[in-house]
Each structure stands twice: as C-alpha cells, then as structure tokens.
Amino acid sequence: MHKNLRLLYVTTETKQQASDLGRKIIEANLAACVNIIPGMESIYKWDNAIEEGSETILLVKTHISKVQPVTHFILDNHSYQCPCIISLNIAEDEGNPEYLQWLFEESAER
Template sequence: MTEVQAALVWCPCPNIEVARKISEQLLQERLIACANMFPAMESLFEWDGGLSQASEVGVLFKTTADSLDALISRLGELHPYDTPAILGWTCDIAHPAVLGWLSETVGHTD
C-alpha cells in the first residue's frame, strides 16, 4: 500500500447553504473525506483598493496530497466568488487512523 499524505484546504464561502452544496459535491466526487464548516465568521480584507467586510462561512476540507491540485481546481469551479480565497497545504504529520481513512475515502469510486 502506498504511503498517503494528508492535506488540507481552507476556503471561505458566502453562506452555509453554498458551503454545504460545495462540500456535498466534493464528497460525491471523492475529492475530500470531510468538510468542517465554521459559520458566522467575520472577514475583513483589502479589496479593490479599500477595506471590505463580509460575514462568511469558513470551510476546512480534508483530503490527500495526491488529490490536492484537483480539489483546488474543482473548488474554484464550484465557488461563486470571482476570486475565491482557496489555500491548500500538505500536512507534515497525521494520526495513522486518519491516514487510513483518507486512503480509503478520497479518490476511490467503489
């Protein structure tokens, strides 16, 4: 069995409905094993030369390093923002049980 490396993707969404819809689609496509949603997040950011504010839902997606690029690409296609703040990274360390779960879940169509 090939060694699996865990990866995470962070992305804010405009509301819980969009976050759920995107998460469900990514689960169906087996690009993620889990999506943790953080509702009622306040975001302050620079946009178009000024300070902006938005109420958003943060989502942390759990996936594998092998699926990271495909997940980021697909998330960009599904996301309603013109410039979604999608950030992904690989994990240096993960519990063996989590690695087994990711290996069995992400990318498999059985």
Template sequence: MEYIIVFCTTDNKENAELIAHTLVKEKLAACTNIIPQINSIYTWKEQIVQDEELLLLIKTRKELFEEVKNRILSLHNYEIPEIISVNINDGSKSYLDWIKENTTKKDCL
C-alpha cells in the same frame, strides 16, 4: 502518503454545502467541516471590507489538491475564492488511513 487541509471561504451556506457535498461525494475530500460566522477583513478593489463568511476545512490527500482546487473553482460564487492548503504534519494513523480510504475511488484500490 501526504495529507492536507484546504481552506476555503464563501459568503453563504448554500454555496458552502454545495462545495462540501460535491467534494465528499466525488471522493476528493474525506471530510469537509463548515464553520459559520467567521469575520473576515480584507482589501477588495482598493477598499477595506469586513464580511461575515463561512470557512470550509477540507481534509484530503496532497496529490488531489489540483483536482480539489479546480472543482471548487467550478462551484464557487466568488470572483477570486480563497483556496489554500496546509500540510498535515502528523495525525493519528487511524484518521489518516480513513482519509486515504475515503479519497480513493473504488477502481483505484
């Protein structure tokens, strides 16, 4: 089984918590960390912009990425939200098993 961390940023705590709670409740993520006060510098509509954002680190299974992405898109307040994933190449077996257990709907066990 393959595992990933999905990165997503947003500009307010309410949207970050909505995304995090929804993904965990729907078993699309085992855990979502919300890291406040990151400083993002990017180009938007031909302007250099600097904003304070919150970063979500979403731990899930690779096979769920499309569902996670689509659910984030349905909840996010940005026109083009950051939704990218990186593979978890290694980790403690017990933690990876925990991700699996908490991203599997009961009727799928």
C-alpha cells in the same frame, strides 16, 4: 503510512454555498471529509477599499493527488471572483494515527 495528506482552507459567502460545494466534493470522491464552520468575520482589502463581512469556512481533507481537481472544482463553482483556496500539509506523524490512516484510505487515488 499517511503521506501526502492535505487540508484545504476555503472561504465561502454563505453556509449553503459551503454545504453545496462540500457535498459535491464528497460525492465526486475528491475528499474524505469536509467541515463547515459558519459565522467567521473577515476584514480584507479589495479594489483599494477595506471590506468587512461574514463568511463560512469550508475545510476539505484530502490527498495531495486530489488537491488540483478540488481546486478546479471550487474555482468553477464558487460565487467569488477570486476565492480563497489554501492547501496546508497534514503532518504524517502527528495526530491520531487511526484517523490519519482512515483519511489516507478514503482520499488516496484508487
């Protein structure tokens, strides 16, 4: 069964930062896989001003037991004062069962 899988949505300032964070997360066995999507445009409010800029998305696929360690790692190593880190549930009965099983086996506590 593929219970308690999560997808963390993280934004970074650069593709290099996403790559560095992603590689270290995988090396530390905190996730099964990361995906890096450069070239996202963001518009947001910060300090009462509207900001606009290019960012890179880092998607982290992991088990719920590793969400907090991944979150702490990102907070400790991110360039932003308040980085976007959002955990989304991965439905256990939707998607490719073989992939979900692999994701579970690679990311669950051992």
